[in-house]
Amino acid sequence: MATKEGYVAQAPRKKEGDGVTTRGRKPPRSPEIDVIYEDEGYVVVNKPADVRMDGEFDVTVEKLVRAHMTKKDATWEKEGKIRFVHQLDYATSGVLLLALTRPAAAFTCKQFERRTVQKKYLALVYGTIPPGTYKYDEHIANQPGLDFRMTVGTSSNPGRSALTYCTPVGYGEYLGKRVTKVLLEPSSGRRHQLRVHLLTAGFPIVGDATYALDSELGPDDPSTPPRMFLHAWNLLIKLPAPIGFRLFETEDPFKGFVELSPSPPADFSALVSLA
Structure with missing residues (x-):
């Protein structure tokens, strides 16, 4: 359930043809x-x-x-x-x-x-998320009949606990659709956790060929995003002495891709004030 707040075993190797949806995107x-x-x-x-x-x-x-x-x-x-x-x-x-x-x-x-490692991700999602910090705590479970896809847990398929904090940091448009740039802080590491939590909240990640509307687009469609807009931005972890805690961070790969405003669209803010 999403609420607003104030503030590793190695996976088995995959082979060509395994159930990974790429929709025609090829690796560099x-x-x-x-x-x-x-x-x-x-x-x-x-x-x-x-x-x-x-x-x-x-x-x-x-x-x-x-x-x-x-x-x-x-x-x-x-x-x-x-x-x-x-x-x-x-x-x-x-x-x-x-x-x-x-x-x-x-x-x-x-x-x-x-869960003592601190991880922060950046993502571009479809829709307008009101300002604030949100907590998504739905369990993440395997989707029956589809080994690769994940879904929100149910009473018959409870899955495992998961927790994600989401904070909007910018608003804009991508190919005529409203988007929100978000900072994501997961405290657990379930498969596809961020993607499923955002999808369940109604804000699928732009370019997610497995869960978002982009899954219906072909690789030659001009409106197909060039990639999934999810990036592991930084990682705070402790290394053995004498190094200690280190913060590893990259540049923001989405900076400049979409012109962003720090505030939601004016008409959206007006609708919220009337609600």
């Missing part, structure tokens, strides 16, 4: 991975949109990071191992931390399991 052709930070235990990257984590695909995060590490040390090609301590969806871009050793992975995995 052999992109170079943008490395934000690296040391002996970790690599933090800015994951490109429309790139899978691993598996039998031409372009994956694992292959891109492995190529980066091999450039520095040729022995990495055979001896190095990348360990995912958290996941980002295929269509989601942004901050992603990978461990290079077993102890490093264990140290950070515990923080994700205990």
Whole structure:
């Protein structure tokens, strides 16, 4: 239920043909991975949109990071191992931390399991969300008959608890449709949590080919968004001593894409005042 307020196990590898809806969008052709930070235990990257984590695909995060590490040390090609301590969806871009050793992975995995990691996402959604901070706490469950899709939990299919805070930060239009830019702060990490919570609230993410209206558009339709507008903007996590807490952050990839106003449209504000 949405209320207004005042204020990791590794997934199984997928193969070509598995149930991932992309609607014709293809991954970047052999992109170079943008490395934000690296040391002996970790690599933090800015994951490109429309790139899978691993598996039998031409372009994956694992292959891109492995190529980066091999450039520095040729022995990495055979001896190095990348360990995912958290996941980002295929269509989601942004901050992603990978461990290079077993102890490093264990140290950070515990923080994700205990929900002590702070994550912030940026998204562009269809519709106008009134100013304020909203709490979405619907359970997230597998959608029966569709392994890849998720849905809100019910009494017969309760799913698992999930919590997302959503704050509007800008208002504008995209291809003639009203949109809101939001800051999202999940305190849990369920599959498709942000996408399902926003969809359930009535504000699907622009370019979400699985859950939004964009799923009805073909890849050659001029109104098809170039990507899903969901980005893992920053990550606050504790690394082993002597480093301690570190905030990893990227630039806002949606800045300038849509002209935004800090306030809702005038006619929307008028309607709210009359309600």
